[in-house]
Amino acid sequence: MQHSQQHFHLDTPQTLALQLAAGDMVHVTQGCIWLTLEGHSRDVWLKVHDTWSLPLRAKVWISSDALAAFTVQQPVQPPKSTGVVKREGLRPPVIPSWPIGSAGPCVPQNG
Numbered sequence: 394m395q396h397s398q399q400h401f402h403l404d405t406p407q408t409l410a411l412q413l414a415a416g417d418m419v420h421v422t423q424g425c426i427w428l429t430l431e432g433h434s435r436d437v438w439l440k441v442h443d444t445w446s447l448p449l450r451a452k453v454w455i456s457s458d459a460l461a462a463f464t465v466q467q468p469v470q471p472p473k474s475t476g477v478v479k480r481e482g483l484r485p486p487v488i489p490s491w492p493i494g495s496a497g498p499c500v501p502q503n504g
Contacts, residue, residue: 415449417468
C-alpha cells in the first residue's frame with residue numbers, strides 16, 4: 394500500500410489542530426509532542442523516534458513545549474472493507490497515556 398506523508402515543525406510553544414483518519418500514523422523526528430484527541434480525557438505522549446497509529450477518525454491537537462518535528466503518514470488507498478463486522482474478541486484500542494498535567498515521558502523524573 395502506498396502512503397502520503399506530510400512534515401510538520403512546531404516552534405516553542407505551539408499547538409496545531411489536525412483532522413486525522415483512523416490508521417494515520419504520527420512519527421516524531423525531533424523533540425517531544427503530545428496529542429489530545431477530541432472527546433478523550435487523556436493525552437498521548439511521543440518522543441523522538443516514537444510512532445503512533447490513530448485508532449479512529451478524530452480532530453487531534455498536537456502540542457510541544459520546545460522545538461519539535463513530526464510526520465503524519467496517511468494511506469493513499471483505504472483498506473478494502475468486506476462489509477462484515479466481527480464482534481468476537483473486539484477490544485477498544487490501547488492508547489498509551491499519562492494523567493493530564495503530568496510531565497509524561499518527555500521530562501526526566503527526579504529519582
